[in-house]
Amino acid sequence: MGPLLKNGKGLILAYDQGIEHGPSKDFNEKNIDPSYIVDIAERGGFTGLVFQKGIAENYYRGKVPLILKLNGRTSLPGGEPISRQVCSVKQAVDLGAKAVGYTIYAGSTYEHEMLAEFGRIQEEAHRVGLPVLAWVYPRGAAVKDDTSREIVSYAARIGLEAGADAVKIKYTGDKESFAWAVKAAGKAKVFMSGGPKAPTDEGFLTQVRGVMEAGATGIAVGRNMWQNQDPFKMAFELRKIIFNE
Amino acid sequence: MGPLLKNGKGLILAYDQGIEHGPSKDFNEKNIDPSYIVDIAERGGFTGLVFQKGIAENYYRGKVPLILKLNGRTSLPGGEPISRQVCSVKQAVDLGAKAVGYTIYAGSTYEHEMLAEFGRIQEEAHRVGLPVLAWVYPRGAAVKDDTSREIVSYAARIGLEAGADAVKIKYTGDKESFAWAVKAAGKAKVFMSGGPKAPTDEGFLTQVRGVMEAGATGIAVGRNMWQNQDPFKMAFELRKIIFNE
C-alpha cells in the first residue's frame, strides 16, 4: 500500500458512481466530466484515484496513483446484488494501476461467487505486487442494517480474512463502534466510504475526525468531494485531519 | 475508431435483425437478401456495416468496414434478456472485421454476465487494436422507460465506464436530453440506434438532425434504411446531415 499512502495515511477519490448509480442521480454538468475529477485528485492532494477501466483508458493522466476497480454493476436490476469482474489484473497493470479494487456484497445469495472471484484476483494481484482494496458492502434481503456495529465490523473482518490490503467500509455512526471495526480489520487498512453528500461540510468533517480517531487509515470520498461547491477547500480540510498537515 | 469514421462522423448500417427479430417481422423479399444490404452499404456511403458472423462469412465483400456483432439472441424466449458471445474476437479478425460489437442488456438479472463477458472482449479487442462498440439497451422487468433521459444517459455512461470506444443508444425524443446522454458518454462516441421504421422520412431526418446537434458521432440505422422505398435517397439525406456534405 506504500505508494497509496502519505505518512501511513490515505485520501482516496472515488469515481465509479457513473456505472454504479448512473449519471442523472449523482452528476451535474461539471462533475460528469472525468477530467474535472482528475483535476480535483491532482490539485487536492489525493493519494489514490478510483476509476473503472473505461475512464482510466480515456482520462487518466498518471499523477495520482490509480486504483482500478475490477468489478462493477448498475443500480438497475432488482434481486440479490452481484458484481462480476470486468477488468483483468493484467489490463489494470497495463493501464498504470498501482492497486486494484473489488466490491464484495457479503450477505447476497451470490456472495460465494464474489468471494471466489476476489480470491483469484487477490492471488494474481499479489503475485505482480499490486495491493488489493476490498469494498465490502453487506447487502441483500438477509442484511437488515448495514451500518450497525455488528455488520460493519463483519465487513472489515471479511476484508482481512480474504487477504485484502485495505478494506472500504461504511461508517457506523460513532467512533467507539467504528474502532471495533478497525480492530476487526487487523493489519488490513481501513478506509471509510464517504457515502452520499453530507448535509453540511462541518458534519462530514466531524465524521472523518471520528473515523481517524478510531484508528482508520483514511477515507475514500466521492460525492462529498466532487458534489461540493469548493472541493479544494474540502480537500484542504480533509488533509489537515488525515495527514495532520 | 478511425477507419469507421469520415471527418470524425459515422454512418453505420445495422443488419442483425435476422436473428434478433426474425425474418418475417422485419424483412421483405428484397431486404431478406444480405447482398442487397451490402449494396446499400457500399453505394450509400456507409462507414460501417454490422453483421453476425454467418452473414459476414457468406456475403461480406470487404469494401465497407465490417463491424462484427459478437453476441446475439432471438426474440423468442420470455424472461429476463440475455445475449451471449457467439463469435470470438479472433474469428472476427479473420473475417476482416475492423471493429466488434456487443449488446449489454443493463437492468437484466443477467446483466453481470454480459458486463463480465464484455469486459473480456474489450480487453482482447484492444490488445489486437480493434475498436469496440457497445449496444447498451436497458431492459428487463426492472426497467420501466428505456427512452427516458435518465435511462438513456445511464446507458451511454455504462459504455464509457466499460471501455467501449462507441456506444449505440436509443433516442430520448429531444435534443436537450440526448445532449445529456452524449455528455455522459464522455470520450466514447455516441451513435443513435435507428429503431423501427419511422412513419415519415422527414420525421426520421429531423430526429437525426437533433441527434447530431446534441453532439453525437452518428447513427446506426437499419430498418429506416433497408425498409425504405429509396434507400439511396435516404442515405444521401443522412450523409448531408451527418457529414455536412
Place this chain on the structure above:
Amino acid sequence: MGPLLKNGKGLILAYDQGIEHGPSKDFNEKNIDPSYIVDIAERGGFTGLVFQKGIAENYYRGKVPLILKLNGRTSLPGGEPISRQVCSVKQAVDLGAKAVGYTIYAGSTYEHEMLAEFGRIQEEAHRVGLPVLAWVYPRGAAVKDDTSREIVSYAARIGLEAGADAVKIKYTGDKESFAWAVKAAGKAKVFMSGGPKAPTDEGFLTQVRGVMEAGATGIAVGRNMWQNQDPFKMAFELRKIIFNE
C-alpha cells in the same frame, strides 16, 4: 458441404432417435440395430449419415460421409429444453466425421447457452475445414406453433446468422411458406427434417417434392426411412426427386 452433396443436393439419413426419443418409442427389432441403418445408408445412396459418437465408434464403416451429432439429450426431463455438447470437434474428426451437427432449441430459456456453444463449435469446425449443420428447433413454453411460416423461417435464419453451412428445419406444410424459409436461410443450405413416419409413402414423397421445389438442398430423413417396410424402394423414390435421377 461438398462431400455431403451430389449435384448440389443431399439425402441424409438421421439416426439419433435412440437418445432423443428412446428405443421403445421409435425402434423395432430390426432398426434398433445400427448396422441395419448403415446398410440402408450405403445401399440407399445416402450422401450423409448422422450418428452420436457412441454409435459411430461401434458401427460406422466409412462409406457414407459421417455427420457427427455433437450434442444430445433425452426426452425424459420436463422443463425448458437444453442440449449440451457431448462430443468435441476433435473427437468427431478422429471418428472420421465429414461434418458436425448441433441442435439449437431457439426460444428455450437456455437458448443463449446453446447459441454460445454452437458459436464455439462453428469456429473450431471451420478452422479444421468441417462443415457445420444446425438443427434449429424453436421450442419451449414461449413457442406456440413450431411449423408456422414465421417460426420455421426464423429457424432457418438463425442457422444462417450463426454461421451454419446447412440448417435442418421442420416443414411448414406448404411449398410457398417453405420457400420463404429457404430464402431466409440465404446461402445456408436447407434440409427438411423428416419427422415422424408419414401415414402413406406417397404423402411423404409429395411433401419432399414441395420441399425441393421450394429451393431446399435436400432432406434429413430417419423414421420415414428405417421404419419403412421397404426402405430401399423409398430411398429410390427420394433419389429420383432429390437428385433428378
Place this chain on the structure above:
Amino acid sequence: MGPLLKNGKGLILAYDQGIEHGPSKDFNEKNIDPSYIVDIAERGGFTGLVFQKGIAENYYRGKVPLILKLNGRTSLPGGEPISRQVCSVKQAVDLGAKAVGYTIYAGSTYEHEMLAEFGRIQEEAHRVGLPVLAWVYPRGAAVKDDTSREIVSYAARIGLEAGADAVKIKYTGDKESFAWAVKAAGKAKVFMSGGPKAPTDEGFLTQVRGVMEAGATGIAVGRNMWQNQDPFKMAFELRKIIFNE
C-alpha cells in the same frame, strides 16, 4: 473391456454405497471396512471392483481390476439429482484404474450437465485406452417407473449412444423385457445393477440367470454380496451362472 472380463463375461463388485447411501443405511461392523470388500473381490473371483478415489487410495491392493467411479453424491439433498465429477481420468490412471465409471441421472433437470461431463470423460478415457462404464439411472420428478421395459431400455441406449463401453442398468423384472434393453445397448456391454439385498439368495440367483439368458455380460453386485452371510458361497454360485464354471 478385455481386462475386466473372463470369457467375455464379467462379475463386478460395487462399493460406492458409503457415499451414495451412507454407512448407517447399508453397512455393518464388518462391511464398513473396505479391506473386507477387497478380500471378497479377490477371493470371490471378481473381474472388477468399484471404488471412489478415497477408498482406492487407502485400500486398493492391485489384484482385482479397479474401476474408479469418477462422480458421486450423497442421498441427503432433496430436489433433482445431480452427481458431478470428483476425480479426474488422470488421477484414476495414477491410482491404477483399469476402467472408469460415471453415473448419469437421465431425466433429471440436470441431465445435460451430466451428459456433457460424461462426454468429456469418455473422450479423455478413450484417448488413454481406458474403458468407460456408465451407470445410467433415469431419475427425477419426470421419471415415473425406473424399472419399466421402456425406461430401462432407454437407459441402456443412452449408454451406447454416449459412447460407454458398458452400461449398468436396473433389472426390469423379467427376461424378455431385459433382452430388449440388451438389444438397445447394442455393442455396449450390459451389467445388471444388483440393487438392495434380495429377500432370498435363490431369488437373487434366479434373477441373475434371467439377466444372463437375456444376453447381458454380467452383473455389478454390492449389497447382495457384502451383506450376505456367506459372500464366498454367493460368489461361487454367481460364477457358475455368469462364467459357466
Place this chain on the structure above:
Amino acid sequence: MGPLLKNGKGLILAYDQGIEHGPSKDFNEKNIDPSYIVDIAERGGFTGLVFQKGIAENYYRGKVPLILKLNGRTSLPGGEPISRQVCSVKQAVDLGAKAVGYTIYAGSTYEHEMLAEFGRIQEEAHRVGLPVLAWVYPRGAAVKDDTSREIVSYAARIGLEAGADAVKIKYTGDKESFAWAVKAAGKAKVFMSGGPKAPTDEGFLTQVRGVMEAGATGIAVGRNMWQNQDPFKMAFELRKIIFNE
C-alpha cells in the same frame, strides 16, 4: 499427515470464525487479534493452526504447522449453504501451509459443486504432497439433525470416500455412536469439531475423553480455547488427554 501429528495424535487450533461467524459473535478485545491466537498455538503445544489466507499472510510466524482453509463464507446469506474456493493450493504452499482444509456442506442443494471442487483440490494437493482436511458439515433444509449417529457417520464416510486425509466432524454426544463414525472414516483420521464454548471446562474435557476413546485422532478446537479464561491451562489438559502426556 505426519507433520501435523505427535505420536499419531493431533491438537488443532481453528480460527476461521472471523469470516464464518463475524467478529461480534465470537470475538472479544483479546481474541479478535490473530497474534493472540498464534501465541496460544505456539505456547499451547498445538500441532496445527487453521487460518484463511488473509490471516496467514499477515500473522503466521511459521512455528506451528499451518493448515490453510481454502474455502469460506459468511453467516449472512440465507438459503442453502455454499462455500467456494477462495485460495489456490499453490498460494497455500507459498504461504507455508503444511496442509489444506475445505468445508463440504453435504445435503445442501449445492453439495455437488463443493464435492467437485473438493475433488480437484484433493488431486492437486496430493500431487504436491499436501494432506487435505475435510470439514464435513451436513446442512441445509434436507438435514434434520446434524449430530445424530447416522448423519455424523455419513459425514465421516464422505471424507474417506472423497479422499480426505482427515475429516473434521461434530460430536454425536456419546462415545459409542462416535466410535461408529470413526469406523466409517476408515483410514481417514477423525478430528472432533470443538463447536461453541462449552458451559464448563470439565464438561468439554469429558467430551474430548469420549472422542479419543472412540478412536479419534484428535480435536480441532477454537472457541473452547481462545474464549477460555486460561487457554494455556485448557491446552495443558487437552494435551494430557490427546497425547497421553
